[in-house]
Amino acid sequence: MSGEAGPGTGGPEIEGAEIEGPQIAAPGAADPKAGGLEIRGLEVRYGPVRALRGVHLAVPRGAVAAVLGANGAGKTTLLRAVSGTLRFHRGAITSGTVAFGGSRLDGVPAAAVVRRGVVQVPEGRRVFARMTVAENLRAGALGVPGRRAAAARERVLELFPVLAERAHQRAGLLSGGEQQMLAIGRALMAGPSLLLLDEPTLGLAPLMAARIADTVRQINAQGTSVLLVEQNAAMALALAERAYVLEVGEVTLSGPAAELAASDEVRRRYLGIGAPETDRPVGTDPGPGHERHERTRLARWTA
Amino acid sequence: GSGKATGGGGGGDAGAANVDGVKTGPGVTATTITVSALTDLTGPYASFGKSQTQAQQLYFDQVNAGGGVCGRKYELVVRDHGYDTQKAVAAYTEIAPKSAAIVQFIGSPMITALKQRIDGDKLLTIPMAWATTLLGSRAIQVTGTTYDVDMINAVEFLTKEKGIKSGDKIGHLYFEGDYGESSLNGSKYAADKLGLQIVEQKIKATDQDMSAQVAAFKAAGVKAVLVSVGPRQTASLVGVSLAKGMDVPFVGSNSAYAPQLLATPAGPALLKDFYYVSAGTPVSAQNPGMQKLVADYQAKYPGETLDSGVPTGWSAAMIVDEAMKKACEAKDLTREGVLNAHRSQSNFGGDFGTPMNFTFFDKPASRSSYVLKPDKAALGGAVVFREAEVSELAKDYPVPVG
Amino acid sequence: MAVFLELLVNGISVGAVYALIALGFVVIFKATEVVNFTHASLLLAGGYVIARLHPLIGFWAALAAGIAAAALVGALVEFLILRRAHVGSRGVLAIVTIGVDILLTTELTRRIGTEVLALGDPWGDRVLRLGPVTVAETRVVALAVAATLIVAFLLAFKFTGWGVAMRAAAEDAETAALMGVRLGRVSLSAWAVAGALAAVAAMFLCVFPTPGLDRGTAAAAMKAFPAAILGGLDSTTGALAGGLIVGVTETLMSGYQSELAFLGRGIGDAAPFLVMIVILLLRPSGLFGTKEPARV
C-alpha cells in the first residue's frame, strides 16, 4: 500500500523561498484512488490523554468524506493529525500512518503539508485579527503565483461578496459569520488538492450554510478532495460520499453516506430524527437511565 | 554560621592587649592586619578600580616582603561592588567587622550611603572620590584636593594662562551627582570672585553625544569650558566643539580624562587644547618614587595600562600603612588608635601627589593641583603642564562640608 | 533663532540614530509581538565586532562582518531560546529577553573591558555646514539610512509575502502554519534582520560625535524605548517619527536647560519620557500604532 512509503518520498523540497504554495497534484497519477488521503491505525495522544486510536479512514481522490461525532470525539484531532498541527497543542501521533498522494504526511511539519496541497480551515475561524481582509486572503495565497492568486481571489470574492466590501477592514472586527466566510475563503485561495474543513458552517446563517454546501460541491467538482467535519450532520451526509462516525476516539461506524444517513443509530444521534425524546416537550423529564442531566429548578436568589 | 556571642566583632575600640603589648582591634590578629578594598571591577569605574587594586596589592606585597608592619603581615581583601549601592553596602557589612582599615572605596554614592556607619565603626577609610560631601568624618580621609578646589585652580589657570578675563563666559559641563555638583560649586565660587559667568550644562552618565551641549555653549559664546564628566563625554565634547569651530581651551577634573581616549578619533582634539587638573602626580613624572613604582608595576603586571589609578591606589595604601606604623609605635592597633595615629600627620607628602595635612577632617587634605596635558608619547598618557600650585582663590576658599 | 535651528538640526540628527534603534524593536515586535529587551546587547555585539575587525579588514568589510555577526546573534537568540520557550504570554517572553540581555551584555562588557573602541568610519569628524548650522556628516548619513530602511521595511511589511507571513505568524502561529508559513524561518529571519539593524544603528551610535564603543553604549538603547512606543510599537513610520521626536525633545531641552532651570537641571533626559506620557494619554497605542481590534 502506497501509504507505507517513508517520509522522505514526498515531493522535492524546494529550498530558498520562505513560503511555498501547494503544488498542483500530479495530473497523470495512474490510479485515481492513489492520490487520496489514507489514514491507517492512527493513534494520537495529548500527553497522557489518548484522543484517537486505531483510526482507519480514506478520502479517495476527488471524493468528499464526512466525519461525524460528538463534542470531544476527536474530529478536530483527526484533522490536526493530517495537517501537522498537533504539536501546537502538545499532541503527537503515537502510531499509525497518514499518507496523501502516496507519500507520508505524519511527522511532516505543517508548512510542508500545505506544500503538498493539503489545506485546512481551522476550527473556530482563526482569522488574523489585526490584518485586513485583503491581507488575510493574501496570507492564504502565500506562494501561489500572482496570476493564479488573482483568479482564486476573484472566485472567493464572488462566493462571499461581503469580503470584497470589507477588503480593507481589519478582520478582527468582522462579525462572527463574516469571519467564518473569510476563513473558508482564505483556504480556497491556495487552490488545494485536499481541503480539510472543520465545522465550516459554525455560526453561519442558514442561507450562508447552504451556500457553503454548494461551494463544497463546486470545488469538489473541480477536482479537490474534501474531508469535512461538521456538526450539521444532515448537510454533511448530503455532501459526502463516505462518512465516518467517531466516538471516543474510535471509528465506530463508516460506510457510504447514504447508508449511514439511513441507519437508525445515526438518525437518532446525529440527525436527531426519530429519537423519542425529541417529541416530548422540552424541559420535561427525559426518563431515567438517559444520559441527560437531571436538572433541578433554580430558586431565585434572595439577597 | 556559628553562634555569635558578645565580644566578637562588631563595634569600635574594645581593644585587648596582645602578647606583644600592642592593643588590637577588629581586623588585627597576632600575625595579620586585614585591610579591605571596596572597589569597582565590573562597573563604570572598572579601569580605575583595577589599576588601583593592583597597585595596592603590589604595595602590600612589598611591605610584607619587607617583614610587614608591627610584626604582622597585611592581608588585602577585595570586594567588587560593580558600582551598585546595595552590593557595596552588603560588602561593607561583611568586611567591616574583620578589617582594620579600608584602603580603597570607590563610588561616592556608596560611600555617602555608608558614611554614618563608617563613622560609627571608626574604620579608617580612603574613599576614591573627591566630593566635598565626603568631608567632615574623622574616619574618612579624602586624599588630595576635592573637585571644587581643582576647579578653582582650573579657573585661575584659565585666567592666568588662557586669557580669560572678567566678564567672559565659561561653560561648565558636569555630571549629575556629587562629582559634578562639587565641581560646579568650585567653578561658581571662582567665577564669582573673578567676575566671570558660568554657563552650566548638566548631563547624565548615560549621555553620549554632546552636540546639544556644544550648541548651547557656542550660542552663549563661552571662551573656555570646564569639564566634570566622564572620559567618554569629554571626548565627544572636545571633538564636537572643534568640528563645529568652537576652538576654546578645555580644562577637566581628574576624572574627565582617560589615556584610552587618545586612541579614538577624538584624540587629536584632546591633544590640541585640553588640560586637566589633579592633585595626583602623573605616572610620567620624573621623580624616583614614581619611576620605581612604574618599574615595579610593569614588572608585576606587564602589558596593563598605567593610568592615574596606579599612583592613587599606591598612595592610599601608603597612607594606611603609615597610620598603622604610627599606631604600632603607640602600641595601639585598635581602630581608635589607628585613627589617632592617622590624624596626627600634618605633612604627608611624597612623590605621588601634593603634600597633605590629615590633622583636620573638615577641609581637603591639600589645595594644590597640577595642570596636566594629554600626551601620546608619555607614560599614562599625560604630562605635567604646570607644576602643582595653590591658587590665591583656593587658599581662602571656604569648603562646604558634608 | 540660530541656536534654535542648530539645536533642531542636531535633534533631528540624533533622532535619526534613535529611529534606527527603534526600528529594530519595531521589526521584532511586528514579527513576534515580543518587546525585545535584547536589542541593547545586539547593538553592543554588532558594534564590538566592527570595532575589533576594522583595523584588520577595513571599515566596510568590518561593517559587513558586524552586521552579519549581530544578525547571527539575533538568530541564535531566537533559535536557542525564544523558539523553545513555551510560555503563554508575550509579557513573559519580554522578561526572557531581559534575561538574555543580561547574559549577553555582561559578557560583551567584560570583553570590551575598560576600553573605548573606535570604529574607524570614513566620515571622521567632518561636519556639514548649512548656513549658520552645522551637523555631523555621520548623522546626515544616518538620517538617510534610517529613512531608506524605514521605507524599505514599510513596503516589505505591506507588500511582500515575507511581511504578510511575518505578521500572520506573529498573530497566530498555528494558523499561519496552516497557510504554509514556515514559522521557524520567519521568526529566525525577523531576529536576524533585527540584529542586522542593531549593528547598523550601533555603527552610527559609536561614531563621531561620540568617541566610540564602550561598555556604556548599550545604555543608549534605552532612548529607543520611548521612541518606539511614541510612534506605535508596531509601526515602522512610527519608529522614525518617534526617534525624531525623542531626539529633538532631548536636544532642545538640554540646549535650553538654563532657560528651563525651573524644571530642574538635566531635564533633557526625562523630557522624552514626559512627551511619551502625554502622547500615550492622548493615543494609547502611540502616534501610528494600530489599536488592538477589540470585539466580542
Place this chain on the structure above:
Amino acid sequence: MDGMTHRRGEPRAHPLRRLRMPMRNQPVGTAGGDGLPELVVSEVTVRFAGLTALDAASFTVAPGSVHALIGPNGAGKSTCFNVLSGVYRATSGSVRFGGAELTSLRPHQVAALGVARTFQNIALPPHLTVRDNLMLGRHRLTRAGFVSAGLRLPSARREAVRHGARVAEIAEFAGVGDALSIPVGLLPYGVQKRVELARALCMEPRLLLLDEPVAGMNGGERREMTALIQSVRESLGISVLLVEHDMGMVMRIADAVTVLDFGRRIAGGPPEEVQRDPEVIRAYLGDFGGPSGERGEA
C-alpha cells in the same frame, strides 16, 4: 445592497400574548412580576468608519419573555448585544431598561443593572476553575474590596461562603456542578458553553443576553442547552434576548422574533409569522430555513 424596507407587521407586537408554551411551573408572580422591566431598544444606530452596523433598529423585549434576534451574518446582532451590554457606544438612539438609559453606561454599570450576557466566542479565562469563573459572576453582588479581602475580614469570609453556596447551586442547575474545581480550559466545548451560561446566571440577571448559545454543538447538546434556557426562564422568570442561527431552536423557544438585515429591522413578531415572511426567507432563511431544515431539532 438593494433597498430594504421596513416591514409591515406590528413592530411592538407584544409577544407574551402569543406564548406558545405557557410558563407552567412558574413561581407565582415571576413573569413581569416584581417590577421586571421591559427592554426598549429604539432607533439605535451604530456606525463604524464607513459602515453602518445598526441602522435605527427598534424592538422591545417584554418582561419575562424569550425574544430572538435573527438575521444574516453581519446583520448587526452581536453589535446590538454589544450596545446593550455597554461594550459599544451607540452613535444615536436609546436603549431603556426600566428607568435606566443603557447607551450612556459603561459595561460594569450595565451589569450592575442586572443585564448579563454570554459571548459568541467563549470568553472564559481558561486558567481559572469553574468555581472561580462563576464567582466572578457574583462580582456585582458582592462587596469585598482589596482591604477586606486582604485582611480577610469576617464580612468578606461570610460573603464568600454565602455566595459560594449559591454558585454551587447554580452550577448544579446548569449541569456543571461536578466541574467546579476544574480549570475551564480543560473542559469540552459544550461544557464551557454551559459554564458561560452559568456565569451569566450567577449575576442574578433580570435580562439575559445569549449570543449563539448552541453554535458548534451537535443535536444532543443543542437539546440540552435549549432545555436549560427554557428552564432558566421558567425558574427565574427573567427576560431572555437570544441570537441564534439555529431556526429550529428559535422556533421552539422564542416568544417573539426580531429580524435584522444590514442593521435594519426587516421583520418582527411571533416566530411562525416571521418564518413565513418572504423577505426573511429571501434575506436569511433561504430554502433551508424551514422548521424541517437540516439543523432541525433543537
Place this chain on the structure above:
Amino acid sequence: MSEPTSTAGTPVPETPTAGTSIPSASTRGKPTRGAFRPLRAALCFGARPLRAALWLAVLAVAVAVPFYLEGFWLQAGLFAMSAAIGAIGINLLTGATGQLSLGHAFFLAVGAYSYVSLSSDLGLPTPLAAVAAVIVAGVSGGLFSPIAGRLKGAYLGIATLALIFVGQHILFNAEPVTGGFNGRPVPPMELFGLVFADTPELVVLNVPFGSLERLWFLGIALLAGAAVFARGVLRGRPGLAMNTIRDHEIAAGVMGVPVARYRAGVFVLSSMYGGLAGVLVALVFQQVVPDYFGMLLSLDYLATIVIGGLGSVAGAVVGAAFVSLLPQLLTRYSDALPLVAEPGSGGVSPAEAARILYGAAVVAVVLFLPGGLVGLATRLGRVRLKELRWAKSAPAPASRR
C-alpha cells in the same frame, strides 16, 4: 454523578503521569481540589496539625536566625525580604493582572524618601511616617492611574519607564526633600520604645542586638503581613477580577468589573507594596541615595517573579530570595570559588558571574521550569485522577476563540 454532555466524547486516560498541559492552575494560588503539592498545602492556613507544626517550625527558624548568623547574612536576608515585598506587589500587577511595570523602583523610592522626609522634616513618629510613606507611594501610583488604567501590556511597561527617568530627575533636583545626589540619612524606626538602631546597645541571650538583628524581626513581620494580605487579595473577590482582566478584559467588564478602575486600583496596591519595600530597604541602608532606585532594580523585580513563579505570593518570595541572595553569595565566597578571578586577571569576576547566572536562571526557568521555582514544587506533587478525568476531554483553551 451524572455528567451532562457527550459521555461518548471522553477518551480514557491511561497513564496517570504528570505533564498534562494544565497551563497554570498555580497562577491563581488557589488549590484546585485535590491537586496539590504537600509543602504548599502544608503552608496554607488551616487547622491541620501538620500545617500548624510547619508554620511553627518556620517561625522558630526565623526567630533563631539572628542569634546565629552574622550581620552580613542578616543584611542579605533583609534585602531579600524587601525584594520579596516589592516582588509580591509587582506579581499582583504583572502576574495576576497581566500589566507589565518597569517602573517599580520609583515606588520604592517614594516609600523610602517619604519615610525619611515625613519623619525628619515633619517630625512624624517613625511608625506613623512608615505607614504614611506607604500611603504616599499608593497616592503616587494613583496619580499615574490615567496611564495605568488605560494602557496594557507592553505599552504600559514602557510607559512606566517614565517613572524611573522622571523619578530620578525629581530625586536629584528636589533637594530640600530628597537631599539631591547625596540622599539623606534615615532616622531609625522606633516602635514601642524599641529603637531599630545600633544604639542604645542591647544584648539578648548573650548576643549583641544591633540594628540588623532588630530589623530582622521587623522585616519578618512586614513580609509576613504583606504576604498574607496579598494572598487574601488573590484568593478573594479582587483576585478573580484581576485574573479575568488579564485573560479577557471585555468579559470582565461585562461581568461587572470596572476594568479601568481595577487596573488603576491594582497599580495603586502594588505601588504601596513598592513603598513598603522602600521603607524597609531605607531602614536597612540607613541612608537613602537616588542611585539605588534605578532601572536595574525594576528589571530585577520582573526577573524575580518569573524565576519564582508568576502570579503567586510564594513565587515572589522564592524568586526574591534567589535573585537578591545570589550575587551576595558569589561576592562573599569569591575567594573560594574557582571561577572567580583575582582582581585584574581578566577572568570572570564574582559580580559578572552573578549576573551571568542570574540571566541564565531567567532563561532556564522559562525553558525548563514553566511556573518557576514554585511551579517545580507544585509539579512534583500534582495529578490526581479526578483531574485527569477532566483533563482528557479538554479542547485546547484557545481553540474556539
